Amino acid sequence: MNIKIKVNSKNYELEVEPNLLLVELLRDRLLLTGTKNACNSGECGSCTVIMNGKSILSCLTLACDCDGAEILTIEGLAESDNSLHPIQEAFVNKGAIQCGFCTPGMILSTKYLLDTNPNPTEEEIKQGLTGNICRCTGYVKIIEAVKDAAEKLRILNE
């Protein structure tokens, strides 16, 4: 079937199979391989993207259900190819990235968290990231990075 979809501010009109997953569309058709599918069953959060302002699991979402939707992936988060979004910057500077495989999903979950709750408590940060598995960092530096990003974004938005 034919769908219209906006990914990272770019419009696409695509012919998709009815069983094609959004993560497959992003990775295989649009070559946006930043989005990962580490478990393909909605358990690890590595496939997290933002759809119409909400974080979703692209491995549990059919591409055909995204007709008319606006998708943001990790590749579209920063303003330009040379810059970093404040969340990305915080993850880099706070040592929140080791192997990096969970990072795109983790950063987009953080984006959704801070969009909806710009001033989260530590407990709210932990709750907000509970769907994203990281096997390297023990989440310690990720939580620090989210706090740091929240502060920077609050200052930017003032």
Add this chain to the structure above:
Amino acid sequence: MNEFLSVGKSVPYIDAKDKSRGQAIYTFDMKLPGMLVGKFLRSAHAHAIIKNINTAKALKLKGVHAIITRDDTHKIKYGSNSYFFPFTDDQYPLATDKVRYIGEEVAAVCAETEEIAEEAIKLIEVEYEILPAVFDPILAMKPDAPKIQSSRNNVAVMIPALAGDVDKGFAHSDYICEAEFKLPSQAHVSLEPHVALAKYEEGKITLWASTQAPFRIRENLAKTLKMDQKDIRVIKPHVGGGFGGKLEMLPLDFCACLLAKKSGRPVKFCLSREEEFLYTRRKHPMIFKLKAGASRDGKIQAISGEVIADGGAYCSYGPTVVAAAIMRIGMVYKLENVKIFGYRVYTNNPISGAIRGFGGAQSGFAFESLMDMLACGIGMDGAEFRMRNATDPNFTAFNGMEITSNGLKDCIKLACEKTEWKKLKQDKNKEGFGIGIAIAADVMGSKMYKSHESAGTVIRIEEDGSVIIFTGSADIGQGSNTTMAIIAAEVLGIDLSRIRVVAADTETTPFDTGSFASRVTFISGNATKRAAEDARKQIDEIVAKHWNLPIERIVHKKELIVDRDNEYNQMSFLDAVKLCYSFDFGKMIIGRGVYNPPTKPVDLRTGKGNVSAGYSFEAQIVSVHVDKETGKVTILDITDAHDIGRAINPIAVEGQIEGSLYLGIGYTLWEDLKFKDGIGINPTLFSYRVPRSTDMPPINSIFVETDDKEGPYGAKGMAESALLPTSAAVANAIYDAVGVRITSLPITPEKILQALKNKPV
């Protein structure tokens, strides 16, 4: 305050920006033109003779390009402990005579799509003669048990730890305790699964692999494919986590190469999450039956017992895992009388292998629980008891391990101070709250599969002042590329921004055994330091000639080359490099460095030898709350005081400690990879519980910097060891809180409630 320019100052990983943008390329993300999908036919039987394999129907399926079975291979066995235990090279890359566990690779297909490959797999017909199987290592050791490999009583390897006279030691003991500890299996759960992408061109193979040890894969590919190593190139792109699970050639590497050769097209295998859990590698389940005695003055008089490890159907790293499990105690305690035997046993379960901790998580739980029981038995405080018996600097252990720098006692002291140990221990009104201590030590490197453990680095300094490091070490997310850059920057006195790192490509970088045993900072770091020193010397010679000074007077400061005795006499690093390449000198700057740690071979009859050129130490204190109604254990905080020699990149050291502890916490409370009759019970992230962001307690890391004489800038390895004491520290804290001793992992609410019920009033 340190005198260093770069060492000891936290910097973000040099690849972190790319990773934050989703631009880092993993093997998982790679595609080549014409690439085919590889899939396995796996054994449905735990133990059976393969009578016949018929691929005719599958080959007729449209879209199938090639199928391989045992008949396409050279039928050469390989293994991972080839140097110490050559007879444990016991696995064929595709099942040949028998299958020995459910899931063993019997045939491999490459096809246009995943769906076609899966359809083809179903069309392959295999005729088996089913054999009796055994899944319990204790039953497997009985004389009438089914024979899995050629070894007697299914014991692949028996490893001793022997010293003194334990009978005499027990006779001198005022208190003796005996206990049995049972440890389960744990999965690595690297987020990037095992992936292998192979291309065959004009007699040469290129393999991109998600690996911790590209040179090891090359070696075993050459052996099993009967090819020269020069015709095989293994490249490690970014790796999405390893944790010990990506240290070997697995059948997917071999089959990707062979299918690429047979089909003439690139072939990619990418394991599913279920395959990751069940058919790669996993932690050895172990049983410890131990007895220990101490005299009233707190001295450990004797330890004896046996360790039985369920290694599964093939050895993998099992023999060295069992050796490591029983050897570590000699790094931690001054012991005179020891008699422990470790058995690595074959069963028809999937293969156990290396995983972060390398036997030490299991033995840490057993020995450190036992030490608390001993301390308790003689009425001594657990921390004091450990202080009394802990090893010292410049100490040779009962098993020949030569400890040099050693901050263990400082670690205990600092952890106790930080947590107000004494005050909390003496508090008698702490209903449900408790505090526990455990200590550990670890190696940095061990010659697991080769006679040497060399690492090499080449450093090229270009005319524009840029510095390129070529290192064989494999950055798998632990930040070793950044560590190599910091070390080179320190030697050359330059800014990190000048440096690029090319790593872990068997064709373009020097040899390195791989990322395991906390060896990379220590061993590859030394090679990089030497390469940078060699390059610096080449520059200094030219500058000295230019200034007409003796070379000793040339020193490097932040981006400057300076005359030591006249600071006004200086030039920028870039000008110095340009001088080297100028008409007068015309010299390219290429530095080389190699390092092979000085160790002594282990005598396998006695277990004596010196496996590492340095040892790291730690003390961990955990506080817990135990809910007596529900049995729920909550870890409130963890303090880890760690002798790391020196922190090259402190933020990375913290990250390694936190990540290691994370695996330790998971193993202590939840993670339990279960099999029944060889069939996996919980191979999903839904049924196998890994810790989430909400599960992590606050972690206090205390660095003890002992400035090791062998390590680069005094640094030691430390990435594995933080998880070694965690389980015992938690169990000891639970004992402190509610007076029950849990002797198996994971520590579930059910076990707590049962123990409370059985507790004598």
